[in-house]
Amino acid sequence: MGEVFTFDHPLIQHKLTLLRSKETGPKEFRELADEISTLMAYEVTRDMPIREVEIETPIQTMKANKIAGKKLGIVPILRAGLGMLDGVLKLIPTAKVGHIGLYRDPDTLEPVEYYCKLPTDINERDLIVVDPMLATGGSASAALQFIKDRNPRGIKFMCLVAAPEGIERVQKDHPDVDIFTAAVDEKLNDHAYIVPGLGDAGDRLYGTK
Numbered sequence: 729m730g731e732v733f734t735f736d737h738p739l740i741q742h743k744l745t746l747l748r749s750k751e752t753g754p755k756e757f758r759e760l761a762d763e764i765s766t767l768m769a770y771e772v773t774r775d776m777p778i779r780e781v782e783i784e785t786p787i788q789t790m791k792a793n794k795i796a797g798k799k800l801g802i803v804p805i806l807r808a809g810l811g812m813l814d815g816v817l818k819l820i821p822t823a824k825v826g827h828i829g830l831y832r833d834p835d836t837l838e839p840v841e842y843y844c845k846l847p848t849d850i851n852e853r854d855l856i857v858v859d860p861m862l863a864t865g866g867s868a869s870a871a872l873q874f875i876k877d878r879n880p881r882g883i884k885f886m887c888l889v890a891a892p893e894g895i896e897r898v899q900k901d902h903p904d905v906d907i908f909t910a911a912v913d914e915k916l917n918d919h920a921y922i923v924p925g926l927g928d929a930g931d932r933l934y935g936t937k
């Protein structure tokens with residue numbers, strides 16, 4: 729079963745509190761989502777392989793570490809996932825980016841796909857799929873399946889707020905995918921919104937409500 733990593737770093741928790749507050753408008757919401765994503769990416773990439781190379785400092789030659797040419801990809805789930813993309817790219821600027829367009833039908837709660845464009849060499853890449861919200865897990869599970877059908881080397885899922893129901897769904901459908909989240913909340917409400925959550929991440933990022 730995939731592991732769940734919850735981030736208890738004070739900076740992440742502080743910024744997440746500001747992000748959740750209903751007083752926070754779109755500009756600040758975008759900035760906070762970006763900053764939290766960068767901080768999380770630092771940990772999500774902790775297991776990247778390194779190799780020793782020889783360099784010359786101004787003083788002498790030394791053996792030093794470099795990342796061992798690992799090919800990465802970042803896949804935001806549109807639209808709200810875009811709010812996490814630049815924050816991750818700040819730390820991994822050479823990663824390729826794929827996009828999956830999905831929205832959750834408000835009546836059936838089923839994910840509806842409207843766009844998919846992934847790097848052609850996805851089978852040589854380790855991917856980080858990003859979406860701020862893991863609610864029922866329907867969107868994440870569907871996105872992970874589209875991606876898996878193209879045989880990437882490995883996949884991690886990174887979100888800001890997860891519900892226990894969404895974690896259970898991803899662990900059941902995709903036991904090989906680890907989940908990285910800034911918080912695991914209490915439950916879903918009758919409209920499948922995360923409680924206490926932060927509301928509709930896409931609307932808060934882009935001011936559409």
Ligand SMILES: O=P(O)(O)OC[C@H]1O[C@H](OP(=O)(O)OP(=O)(O)O)[C@H](O)[C@@H]1O
Pocket residue numbers: 805806807808809830831832833837839859860861862863864865866867868894920928929930931
């Ligand atoms: O786990 P689930 O129950 O599937 O819900 C989570 C999904 O809902 C939100 O997207 P939304 O459908 O609001 O689309 P948007 O990003 O375009 O706003 C969110 O960004 C996730 O993709």
Ligand SMILES: O=c1cc[nH]c(=O)[nH]1
Pocket residue numbers: 808861863920921922923925926927928929930
């Ligand atoms: O709480 C939720 C659930 C689904 N999508 C959101 O944006 N927020």
Ligand SMILES: [Mg+2]
Pocket residue numbers: 808928929930931
């Ligand atoms: Mg939305």
